[in-house]
Amino acid sequence: MTAAVPLEVGLVPDNLFAAVTAASAEERLTELLSRPGLRIEKIVSTGQASPVGFWYDQPQAEWVVVLRGQARLRFEDEAQARVLAPGDYVDIAPHRRHRVDWTATDEPTVWLAVHYRG
């Protein structure tokens, strides 16, 4: 009997889409990187939206991209929501009031958000 040849196991990288399951009652937020003045996070939404009448009003700027799913992002200073599909990105200035009007219910919507000093 010969000894098994040891497999060279490569480093398994972290993956954005790991643990993105089909549905969840709660929106899930994962911090991927945190540095002074910079935070990268993943958000997974499945049908969640901002509460009625709620607006995000953030001291930091946010560059955000939808990687999976679909969402409607509404700015208070715009009449109409923006429909975001995979690859669509938006840069949100500090204190520009916005809300998530809707996210897809039939698949998870994966956002990647880069919060930075604006």
Place this chain on the structure above:
Amino acid sequence: MTAAVPLEVGLVPDNLFAAVTAASAEERLTELLSRPGLRIEKIVSTGQASPVGFWYDQPQAEWVVVLRGQARLRFEDEAQARVLAPGDYVDIAPHRRHRVDWTATDEPTVWLAVHYRG
């Protein structure tokens, strides 16, 4: 005859995957955001790799994710390259020497890179 009802045209957002064509002789880099100490860029590779013997040695840190395609990222301080598939991300410390050993030739590899003060 009735006048056509005007369509409400929503704002068309910028898209990461726009203009990602099947193949290009050159690697293409698009700056998506540039702020003091922060730069977000998209890189599209189709078979390109770092020149033989070349190592990136960057003063800034880089958080990078592969969104489409496939790549092999090699660090000088690691024996083996890391295989990166869509969603895989890596945080590269300043001056940690690395190179791209290989990218897929049959489809574009789309990277999103966040360069920041490390």
